[in-house]
Amino acid sequence: MTSKSNILLLIVAVIIICGFVYYYQSSIKSPENLNIESQAKMPAATGNINGVVNSLIEDSVSEAVQIEEEENDTELITADSQEISDLGQSYNEKEF
16 A cells, blocks of 8 residues: 555656646746847848948947946946955954
8 A cells, every 4th residue: 555655646746846847937938028128120121321331330339338338347346346355354363
């Protein structure tokens, strides 16, 4: 009787685990459903060279803005690192 109850318990556990895995997989958003703001805006094909040039200028400006934001992030990280280092040096056990 113990063998049958162990097998039944194992089957129930496998079903529960499969249910959790299915729920987790279905709750993950697929890439086409994600709202990504950084997707490039494609200009309409007009055959006009000015449209192409304007598009390239807009792309370079947006990339420059992203690079500046990344540099600001690295400056924050460096400042935090310096503050943490200073905190570690504020305690000197030989002073006591």
